[in-house]
Amino acid sequence: MSIGRLLPTVAVDLPEKKRPISVNLLRNIVHPILNIPSSTVNWPLNLETEQTVADMLATASKLQNMAGLAAPQIGKNLRIFIHQISDEGKLADRTIVIINPKILEKSEKIVKAYEGCFSVSGYKGLVPRHETIKVEYYDLAGQIVVKEISNPFLARVFQHEMDHLEGILYYQRMDLMDPLEPVE
Ligand SMILES: [Zn+2]
Numbered sequence: 001m002s003i004g005r006l007l008p009t010v011a012v013d014l015p016e017k018k019r020p021i022s023v024n025l026l027r028n029i030v031h032p033i034l035n036i037p038s039s040t041v042n043w044p045l046n047l048e049t050e051q052t053v054a055d056m057l058a059t060a061s062k063l064q065n066m067a068g069l070a071a072p073q074i075g076k077n078l079r080i081f082i083h084q085i086s087d088e089g090k091l092a093d094r095t096i097v098i099i100n101p102k103i104l105e106k107s108e109k110i111v112k113a114y115e116g117c118f119s120v121s122g123y124k125g126l127v128p129r130h131e132t133i134k135v136e137y138y139d140l141a142g143q144i145v146v147k148e149i150s151n152p153f154l155a156r157v158f159q160h161e162m163d164h165l166e167g168i169l170y171y172q173r174m175d176l177m178d179p180l181e182p183v184e
Helices: 024-027 045-063 152-165
Strands: 068-070 080-085 091-106 111-116 124-132 133-138 142-151
Touching: 045 068, 045 091, 068 111, 068 152, 080 142, 080 152, 091 152, 111 152, 124 152, 142 152
Parallel strands: none
Antiparallel strands: 068 080, 080 091, 091 133, 111 124, 133 142
């Protein structure tokens, strides 16, 4: 998930970037890797997985305003994402690696806010998400982490990135009446 200006990774090739477009049009031109569920990561990490994490961190270092990035966005269907959002919902200096995440609990309250995505370059849209969630995941050392995420923005980043691991892009969660809008 991105904040503000975007740079593409594995990207949807959009024909027109100046005005809102129909979500149905976008659905037809998305990269197929972004539309299939990813595989669970096994321990100990194999070379392919370690390389994927290294590639994701290298990609993140080149992206401006990166909130999160999922493995399918660099062409690997593995259940890994990285994010650099603090528990207070601010851009942080450090990048956190999340492996095999699961949502354990989610708030009934749903909130809508704008999301962008490095794979849907140049657009943003209002996406309904659970305001808070409780998650379980593995860190890079293989330790299990259980975490209550009460900050709505961090909860949104988790839900956006976890959707990538199911082959779902944010515009598929948007209300049909809400348009995708150009960033800028
Ligand atoms: Zn995304």
